[in-house]
Amino acid sequence: MRCPVCDRIETGRVASDQYFCWRCCVEFHGAPGRWRVFRVDEEGNLVEAVAGGEEATDASGPGPAIEAPAEAAV
């Protein structure tokens, strides 16, 4: 089963219609096209992950922003 989040196939089945993605560390329930995605919090509770990325705060990427060298003069 492909993970609906990362689209990888490194998933494990935890129940008849429940799977776990080892890459994202999320559980997903349901069926293709209508997945509900849950992440596991520090206490082991399943918390439904809201589509749209509630944790998408790292848009700028890692590391300091270093400007690329200017293009070579023509």
Ligand SMILES: [Zn+2]
């Ligand atoms: Zn995944």
